[in-house]
Amino acid sequence: MGTKEGEGPLGEAFDMVGEDDMFHSENWEAAESALQKKAMEIMMGKVNVAPGDIRYLFGGDLLGQSVATSFGLESFEIPLVGLYGACSTCGLALSLAAMTVAAGYSDLAAAVTSSHFASAEKQFRFPLEYANQRPLSTTWTVTGSGAFLLAGKEKTEELEGRVFPGKVVAEDDREMESRKWTKQYRVKITGVTTGRIIDYGVRDAMNMGAAMAPAAKDVIEAHLQDFGREPVYYDKIVTGDLGEIGRDILIDLLHGKGIDISENHTDCGLEIFDNKKQGTGSGGSGCACSAVTLSARFLPLLASGKLRRILFVPTGALLSKISFNEGQNVPGIAHAVVLEREED
Amino acid sequence: MGTKEGEGPLGEAFDMVGEDDMFHSENWEAAESALQKKAMEIMMGKVNVAPGDIRYLFGGDLLGQSVATSFGLESFEIPLVGLYGACSTCGLALSLAAMTVAAGYSDLAAAVTSSHFASAEKQFRFPLEYANQRPLSTTWTVTGSGAFLLAGKEKTEELEGRVFPGKVVAEDDREMESRKWTKQYRVKITGVTTGRIIDYGVRDAMNMGAAMAPAAKDVIEAHLQDFGREPVYYDKIVTGDLGEIGRDILIDLLHGKGIDISENHTDCGLEIFDNKKQGTGSGGSGCACSAVTLSARFLPLLASGKLRRILFVPTGALLSKISFNEGQNVPGIAHAVVLEREED
Numbered sequence: 001m002g003t004k005e006g007e008g009p010l011g012e013a014f015d016m017v018g019e020d021d022m023f024h025s026e027n028w029e030a031a032e033s034a035l036q037k038k039a040m041e042i043m044m045g046k047v048n049v050a051p052g053d054i055r056y057l058f059g060g061d062l063l064g065q066s067v068a069t070s071f072g073l074e075s076f077e078i079p080l081v082g083l084y085g086a087c088s089t090c091g092l093a094l095s096l097a098a099m100t101v102a103a104g105y106s107d108l109a110a111a112v113t114s115s116h117f118a119s120a121e122k123q124f125r126f127p128l129e130y131a132n133q134r135p136l137s138t139t140w141t142v143t144g145s146g147a148f149l150l151a152g153k154e155k156t157e158e159l160e161g162r163v164f165p166g167k168v169v170a171e172d173d174r175e176m177e178s179r180k181w182t183k184q185y186r187v188k189i190t191g192v193t194t195g196r197i198i199d200y201g202v203r204d205a206m207n208m209g210a211a212m213a214p215a216a217k218d219v220i221e222a223h224l225q226d227f228g229r230e231p232v233y234y235d236k237i238v239t240g241d242l243g244e245i246g247r248d249i250l251i252d253l254l255h256g257k258g259i260d261i262s263e264n265h266t267d268c269g270l271e272i273f274d275n276k277k278q279g280t281g282s283g284g285s286g287c288a289c290s291a292v293t294l295s296a297r298f299l300p301l302l303a304s305g306k307l308r309r310i311l312f313v314p315t316g317a318l319l320s321k322i323s324f325n326e327g328q329n330v331p332g333i334a335h336a337v338v339l340e341r342e343e344d
Numbered sequence: 345m346g347t348k349e350g351e352g353p354l355g356e357a358f359d360m361v362g363e364d365d366m367f368h369s370e371n372w373e374a375a376e377s378a379l380q381k382k383a384m385e386i387m388m389g390k391v392n393v394a395p396g397d398i399r400y401l402f403g404g405d406l407l408g409q410s411v412a413t414s415f416g417l418e419s420f421e422i423p424l425v426g427l428y429g430a431c432s433t434c435g436l437a438l439s440l441a442a443m444t445v446a447a448g449y450s451d452l453a454a455a456v457t458s459s460h461f462a463s464a465e466k467q468f469r470f471p472l473e474y475a476n477q478r479p480l481s482t483t484w485t486v487t488g489s490g491a492f493l494l495a496g497k498e499k500t501e502e503l504e505g506r507v508f509p510g511k512v513v514a515e516d517d518r519e520m521e522s523r524k525w526t527k528q529y530r531v532k533i534t535g536v537t538t539g540r541i542i543d544y545g546v547r548d549a550m551n552m553g554a555a556m557a558p559a560a561k562d563v564i565e566a567h568l569q570d571f572g573r574e575p576v577y578y579d580k581i582v583t584g585d586l587g588e589i590g591r592d593i594l595i596d597l598l599h600g601k602g603i604d605i606s607e608n609h610t611d612c613g614l615e616i617f618d619n620k621k622q623g624t625g626s627g628g629s630g631c632a633c634s635a636v637t638l639s640a641r642f643l644p645l646l647a648s649g650k651l652r653r654i655l656f657v658p659t660g661a662l663l664s665k666i667s668f669n670e671g672q673n674v675p676g677i678a679h680a681v682v683l684e685r686e687e688d
Contacts, residue, residue, distance in 0.1 A: 026670075027670055029666060029667065029670065030670070030672075056538065060428065062409070063408075063664065063666070064407075064408030064409065064467075064664045064665070064666065065406070065408065065428065065430065065662065065663060065664035065667070066428045066662075067662070067663070067664045067666065067667040067672070070541060070662040070667075070675060071667070071672060071675075073541065074540075074541035074543050074675055077540045077541070078540055079537075079538035079539060079540050080538070080539070080540055080541060080677065081427070081429075081436060081440065081538065082427060082428040082429045082436070082677075083425070083426060083427060083428065084404065084409065084410045084426040084427065084428045085425075085426050086409065092425060092426070096425065096440070099443075099444070099447065099449060100443070102447070103443065103446070103447035103449075105443060105447075122666075123408075123666075193423075194400065194423035194424070194425060195423060195424070196418075196421045196422055196423050196424055197414060197417065197418035197421070197424060199418050318409065318410075318411070318414040319409060319411070320407065320408045320409035320411045321408070322373060322407070322408065322411065322466075322467075323373065323409070323411040323414075323415070326370075326371055326373065326374070328411070328415060331414060331415075331418055333424065333426075
C-alpha cells in the first residue's frame, strides 16, 4: 500500500505499507507492477503455495493495455486472464475465479488488481507536476494492490493442514503478524451478479461517483431480484468507490425503486480514507480501493463472525483519455459478489 | 470489415464490408465501436436471438481502457466481462464463454472482439497523418470485428428449430446471403489452454511476430502435453497474427522441442491479406485478425467437414505506448482453443 493509505483508518490492517510510493521502481507504472507482485507474494506466502499450484490468475488494472498487470504478474508464469472493468475489476476477477473453481476447472485460482494514484493521474488526468486543482467531487485513486486466493472444498481442507510458515518478511516490508491460516479465515463466495454498462450521460471525469452510481443501482437491483432477496439479507452492502457524492445518488436511485439500503450500505472509498483529514475529496477510488478494503477490513469482519454475509459491489467508470477528449460520456459498470462466512 | 480487408483473399466471405473505414462515425475509436455493434447485430440476426437472451458477453479490444468495447456494446445491456489480452483477446473471450456455457452458468454466451487499423496506429505508433515508413517486419492491424455465440446443448437444439429470418440487411451493408442456420453450422469448443505471459526480451514494437512467437510456442507445447496429443491430431494449428516472421520463429522454436507443426500450421495474419499485393508487411494483426479469419474462413471449413478439428491460438503482444516509451520489453501471450466439427 501507499504511504497515504498507511496513514488512513485502515493503515494498521494492511499487510505491507511502502516507505514511499515508488516501491524501488523507476517510474509510476513499474511501481504499480511492483505492488501487484508484492500482493501476490504475500498472499502465496500466507498459505504456503507456489505459483505453479495456481492454475488460473485473473488480473487487471486501470492503465492502458493493462501494463501494470502484464509486468507485475509475468514472473509468476501462471495462465492469465487479463480483465478490464475499470475500478470494478476486482468484482470481475473474484466472480470469474469463483466460477472457475466452482465449475471444477481449477482447484486454486487467484484474483489480483491494483491501482496507483500517480500512474492513474498520468493516465486519466494531468501529470502530477502540473499540480492541477481538484474539485471536491473528485475521488483519490488508491495506491495499492489486493490479491485473493480461491480454493475448492478439497483444496481448502488440504491447505488448512499446512503449517503457515510464520512470517512473510521482505526487505522493505512491515513485519507481518505471524498467524496460522485456519478455518476462522474461511470465507466463501456464494453468488455473483455480473453487471452491464449503464450510461446516464455523465460527462464529468472529475465526478466519477455520479457516473458509476447508476451502474451500482442497476446491478444491486438485478441481484436482489434474481436472488429474491431484500437488502436486509446482507449485513453490509459494500460498493467500491462511489465516494460521498456517488453514495448519496445510489441511495436515492434505489429509493426511487422502493429499495432502501441506507441502513446497511457503505462504500470502500469512504472506509479507506478520512476524507476531511486527508484531503481526499469525495473518497478513495481505483481498482485497489475495493480490493484492499475487502481484504483488510471486510474479510476479517466476516472471518471473525462480526459480519455473516455481505454484498460486495465494486464500481467502475468506463472512459479513457481519448474517449473523454472526444466528448464521449462516462458510462459505469459494477459487479456484485456475495461473500459469506462459512459456518462451522 | 474495412475496405482493405474486403479486397483481400477473404473479402467475399465477410458478412459486411463498409464503404469506407469510418462506418458513419466521427472518429476512429467510434468507428471501431460501430464495427463491434454491427458484428453483434449480424450475429444475433443470424440466429434470431435478442440481446436479452444472452446472459454473458465477453468482449475486448486493443484501445486504452477498452473504449471500443465499452461504447460498441453498451446499447445491448448484456452483463459484460471486459477482457484485455491484446490481439489474443478472441481466444480469451471464446475460452471464457465456452467455460461459462459448459458449467451451466448460461445457456447463451457471446464473445466479441475488434480492432481498427487507424485507432491502433494512433494508440500504439504514430498518427496516420505523420505517414511514417513501416519496416517489413511490421504487421497491419485488421479493421473489423467478429462476434460469436456459444450455446449449451439444449439451447442449440432450440435455436435449430427457429427459422432464420432471411436476410440481415442494414443501410450500408452488403446483402447477406440468405441461409438457414442449420446443423451443418454446428461447431463446438472441446478444450481450452489458457496461456501465460512469456517474455523473451524483445523490445521492437515494429516486430510483433517475434515478440509473440515464444508465447504461441509455450501454449501449443503446454496444450499438446496436457492433452497428450501430437500436432497431427489437428487438421490445422491456426495462430492469430504472427505474420511471416513470427511464423518462422514459432516453427523453429517448436522444432527445438521436438514438435513439428510445419505441415499443418497456418496463421490468420497470412490468410487475411495478400501481403505482397496489399503491402501489409509481415501480415495482418489485431484482435479482429484472428476473430474474423476464424469466422469467415475456418468455421465454414469445419462446418462443411473439410476440416474436422483445429487448434486456434490467437496471439497477443503486451505493450502500451507508455510501457514502450519507458523501455519495457514487449512480452507475448497466447490462448489455445480446440474447435471441432460436431459429427451427426
